[in-house]
Amino acid sequence: MIGVEMQKVLVADDDAVNRDVLGELMKPEYTVLLAKNGAQTLERAARHQPDLILLDVLMPDMDGYEVLRRLRADPATEHIAVIFISGLDRPEDEATGLKMGAADYITKPFNQTVVMARVALHLQVVRQRRMLERLANVDGLTELANRRRFDEVYEMEYQRARRSGRPLSLAMLDIDAFKQYNDRYGHPAGDRALRSVARAAAKAMRRPGDLAARYGGEEIVLLLPETDAVDAGEVVAQLRASVAALGIAHEASHVAPVLTVSAGGATLDPGKPESPAALFEAADAALYRAKQAGRNRTSWCATR
Ligand SMILES: [Mg+2]
Structure with missing residues (x-):
C-alpha cells in the first residue's frame, strides 16, 4: 500500500x-x-x-x-x-x-x-x-505494532493525558486456551488464528490515536487515548464479539466451541497520582481476574 x-x-x-x-x-x-x-x-x-x-x-x-x-x-x-x-x-x-x-x-x-x-x-x-x-x-507475524512501539507510544500518550486532563484507557487481551489450540490444531493454524484476532483488533481501533499492539505471545494490548472506561468497555465488548463471530472452531477449549478472548482494562484518572507502570499493572491485574472468573469475559479495574 x-x-x-x-x-x-x-x-x-x-x-x-x-x-x-x-x-x-x-x-x-x-x-x-x-x-x-x-x-x-x-x-x-x-x-x-x-x-x-x-x-x-x-x-x-x-x-x-x-x-x-x-x-x-x-x-x-x-x-x-x-x-x-x-x-x-x-x-x-x-x-x-x-x-x-x-x-x-x-x-x-x-x-x-x-x-x-x-x-x-x-x-x-x-x-x-x-x-x-x-x-x-511492526510485529512480523500479526502486522500489529510491536511491544517496542507500544512502549514508546504508551509513554507519550500517558504524559499527554496527564497534561490535558483527558482520560486514557488501556486494555489487555488474551486468547483463551491458546496453548490447547496450538496443541490440537498445530502451530501454523495457531499463527493463522492469532493473525485473525489481530486483524479484528486493528479493525476495532476507531480513532487515529488508537493503537492495537502485540504485547507478546497471544497477548494484544489496546491503547485508547481520550477514551473513558465506558467507551473503552464498548470497544472491547465489540472486539470480543467480533472475535467470537469469526467462528474459529476450538474443540479443545473448555470455555466455548469457538476461539474467544479474555480482556482486562484500566482507565487513567488524570487527577490521581499514578505512573504508566501502575496503570499497566492495573489492566494486567484486571485481565488476570477475567481469567480467574472463567475467561471469555472482560474485567475492568474499578478503582481508577
Ligand atoms: Mg532565488
Whole structure:
C-alpha cells in the first residue's frame, strides 16, 4: 500500500520560472507542492510532510540556509530531506549546505536529467528509511505494532493525558486456551488464528490515536487515548464479539466451541497520582481476574 502512494516533493523557489520548471519536471513522478518564500516553505513542510524539499538558497525573505535551520529545529519537519538548488556555485557554498544537513547541493543552471536522477536517489533513501522504521515498529507475524512501539507510544500518550486532563484507557487481551489450540490444531493454524484476532483488533481501533499492539505471545494490548472506561468497555465488548463471530472452531477449549478472548482494562484518572507502570499493572491485574472468573469475559479495574 505504501509503495503505491506517490512521494511528495516540495519545490521552494522565489523565482516563478524556476518553480514552474522544477514543478513540471517532478509532476509525472511525484506529488508536487510549491512554495514561493521561506515562510511558505516552513508552513507547507509542516502541514503536508513532503518526503523531499528542493530548496532555493537565495530567497529575499529568508534564505535557504535559514529555512533549513528552522526545519531542523522543529520536530515536525526535522526529518525531511532537503536538496539545495543554488545560484551560488563556490565550493564553500556547497560545503556550507551539506554541513547543515542538506542531502545534496545542485547548482544553477541545472541539468534536468541530473536533477531528476538525484531526486530519485534521495527519495529512494527516504523510502528505505521508512521501511526500516516500519520493520522496527511492526510485529512480523500479526502486522500489529510491536511491544517496542507500544512502549514508546504508551509513554507519550500517558504524559499527554496527564497534561490535558483527558482520560486514557488501556486494555489487555488474551486468547483463551491458546496453548490447547496450538496443541490440537498445530502451530501454523495457531499463527493463522492469532493473525485473525489481530486483524479484528486493528479493525476495532476507531480513532487515529488508537493503537492495537502485540504485547507478546497471544497477548494484544489496546491503547485508547481520550477514551473513558465506558467507551473503552464498548470497544472491547465489540472486539470480543467480533472475535467470537469469526467462528474459529476450538474443540479443545473448555470455555466455548469457538476461539474467544479474555480482556482486562484500566482507565487513567488524570487527577490521581499514578505512573504508566501502575496503570499497566492495573489492566494486567484486571485481565488476570477475567481469567480467574472463567475467561471469555472482560474485567475492568474499578478503582481508577
Ligand atoms: Mg532565488
